[in-house]
Amino acid sequence: MKVLGIDEAGRGPVIGPLIIAGVMIEDGEEDKINGVKDSKLLSHKKRIELDKKIRENAEFIIIEVPPKEIDEALESDTLNLNWLEAHKQAEIINALNPDKAIIDCPSPNCKAYEKYLRDLLTNKGTKLVVEHKADVNYPTCSAASIIAKVRREDVMDDIKSMYGDTGPGYPAHATTQKFIEENWDKHPEIFRKSWATFKNQEKMKNQKTLQGF
Numbered sequence: 001m002k003v004l005g006i007d008e009a010g011r012g013p014v015i016g017p018l019i020i021a022g023v024m025i026e027d028g029e030e031d032k033i034n035g036v037k038d039s040k041l042l043s044h045k046k047r048i049e050l051d052k053k054i055r056e057n058a059e060f061i062i063i064e065v066p067p068k069e070i071d072e073a074l075e076s077d078t079l080n081l082n083w084l085e086a087h088k089q090a091e092i093i094n095a096l097n098p099d100k101a102i103i104d105c106p107s108p109n110c111k112a113y114e115k116y117l118r119d120l121l122t123n124k125g126t127k128l129v130v131e132h133k134a135d136v137n138y139p140t141c142s143a144a145s146i147i148a149k150v151r152r153e154d155v156m157d158d159i160k161s162m163y164g165d166t167g168p169g170y171p172a173h174a175t176t177q178k179f180i181e182e183n184w185d186k187h188p189e190i191f192r193k194s195w196a197t198f199k200n201q202e203k204m205k206n207q208k209t210l211q212g213f
Contacts, residue, residue, distance in 0.1 A: 002097075005104075005135075005143060006021065007021060007148055008106070008145075012171070013170050014176065014198055015067075015191060016159055017064045017067065017155060018070060019062060021092075021144040022096060023054055023060045023140050025057070025143075033057055035053070036142040036146060037136070037142050040149075059096060065084065075194060082113065085106050089101075089103060090117060090120035093123075098126060100126070101129070103129065110131060114130040164183070165179065166179045171197035
C-alpha cells in the first residue's frame with residue numbers, strides 16, 4: 001500500500017511563496033526515511049541531511065505557490081487560503097495516486113476540509129486521513145514538512161541574494177518589517193499584498209503622500 005503524506009511551509013509569511021510537498025512511500029518501509037520528524041523540531045542542518053535521504057528513498061512532489069496566486073485566492077469569492085491549499089494537495093494526490101493520503105489539516109474543521117478535498121480527487125477510492133498535527137504523528141507527513149521547509153529556505157535565500165535582507169519573511173520579525181517599510185513599492189512579485197502587514201504599510205505611505213499635497 002502506497003502512503004502519501006502532505007504538508008506545507010511558509011503559510012504565514014508576507015514575503016515569498018507557500019510551499020506544499022507530498023512524500024509517498026510503501027507502507028512498512030518507513031525505516032527508509034528513518035529520523036524524520038516535524039521540521040520545526042529539527043535544526044536546518046539536520047533538515048538538509050534528511051531532505052537528501054527523503055529524495056533518494058521516496059517519491060515526492062513539491063509545489064510552489066507564488067504570492068500573486070495567494071493574493072488572487074484571498075481576493076476571490078470562491079477561494080480562501082485553506083481551499084487554495086486543498087487544490088494544491090489534490091494536484092499532488094492526483095499525480096501520485098496513493099492508496100492512502102495523510103493531510104496535516106490547515107482548517108479547524110477537519111471534516112469539512114476532508115469533504116472539500118475529496119471532491120477534488122480523481123480517484124474517489126483514495127483513503128484520506130485529515131488530522132491536526134499529522135506532521136508530528138505520521139512519518140510521511142514529517143518527511144513532507146522537511147522537504148517543504150528546505151525548499152522554502154532555499155527560495156528565501158534566493159530572494160535575499162536578489163533583493164537584500166528580507167529576514168525570514170514573517171510579519172512579526174523586525175528585519176522583515178524594516179524591509180517592507182523600505183521596499184514595499186519596489187518588488188511587487190515577492191510580497192503577499194493581501195497580508196495586513198503589507199496593506200498597513202501601503203496605507204501609511206499613501207496617507208503621507210496625500211498629506212504632502
